[in-house]
Amino acid sequence: MPARLQRSLLLLAVGATLAIAASAKAASADRSTQYERPDAKTIKDHTQQILSDPQFSPHMTLRQWLAEKLKRWNRINIHLPRGIATFLFWAVTVWCVLTLLAIFAHFVWTIWMFARRPKSQGAAAGRDGSKLYERMSFEQLWGRSRELAQRGSYRDAAGVLLLALLRRLEASRVVRFHASKTNGEYLREYPGQTPGRPQFAEFVATFERSIYGGLEVPRQTYETMNSLAERIVSDVVPKP
Numbered sequence: 001m002p003a004r005l006q007r008s009l010l011l012l013a014v015g016a017t018l019a020i021a022a023s024a025k026a027a028s029a030d031r032s033t034q035y036e037r038p039d040a041k042t043i044k045d046h047t048q049q050i051l052s053d054p055q056f057s058p059h060m061t062l063r064q065w066l067a068e069k070l071k072r073w074n075r076i077n078i079h080l081p082r083g084i085a086t087f088l089f090w091a092v093t094v095w096c097v098l099t100l101l102a103i104f105a106h107f108v109w110t111i112w113m114f115a116r117r118p119k120s121q122g123a124a125a126g127r128d129g130s131k132l133y134e135r136m137s138f139e140q141l142w143g144r145s146r147e148l149a150q151r152g153s154y155r156d157a158a159g160v161l162l163l164a165l166l167r168r169l170e171a172s173r174v175v176r177f178h179a180s181k182t183n184g185e186y187l188r189e190y191p192g193q194t195p196g197r198p199q200f201a202e203f204v205a206t207f208e209r210s211i212y213g214g215l216e217v218p219r220q221t222y223e224t225m226n227s228l229a230e231r232i233v234s235d236v237v238p239k240p
Helices: 002-034 040-050 062-072 082-116 129-132 138-151 154-171 183-189 199-213 219-235
Strands: none
Touching: 002 062, 138 154, 154 183, 154 199, 154 219, 183 199, 199 219
C-alpha cells in the first residue's frame, strides 16, 4: 500500500510539472505575439491611413473640408412631383447656359469695341492727315467740316468741327491748343465762368459718345454738334 501511494504521488507530481511547463510556454508565446513590434513600413502606412481621414488630418484640403461638411449637413428632404422637378432642373440649366452666353457675348463685344476705338487724341483730324488740318485756320476748318457733311461723311466732319472749335477757343485765349491734349483736358482748362462752357461740355460729351464710343454718326448728331459749336463761337469774343 505505501508503494502504490508513493507511485501515485510521483505520477501526480510529474503531471503537475508538465502542466506548469505547458502553461509557461503558452504564456511566453502569447507575450511574444502580443508585443511583437511591427516594421517601419507598416507603421508609416497606418499613420498615413489615419491622417487621410478628414476628422484627424491636421491640414485638410478644400476638397476634404467640403466632403466633411457635406457629410454633417442635414439636408431637408423635399419631395416634389416628377414633372415639377424636371421643369426646375431644365429651367436652371437653361438659365445657366443663357448667362454664360451673355457673358461671352459681352466679352466679344468689349474686344470688338476696343479694336474699333481710335486713339484718344484731343481732336479727330479726319483721313486726309492731321498735320494738314493743324496748319489750317478756323475759317478753313469750318468750311472743310461743312464740305465733309455735305458728302455724308459726318464722322470726319465732326472731327474737323471739333478741331475748328478748338482753334476758335485758342484765338479767344480760352484754351491753348496742342495735338497731344485730350478732350477732357480741354474741358478742364475751359474756365467755369466763361460763356459757352456748358455748351462745350455737351459738345465734348456728344463727340466722345459718338466717335470714341464706336457709334455711327448720323446727320442729326452732326447737326446737333454744329449747332452747339455755333453757340460757343457766338458766345466767345476774341480778345485783342
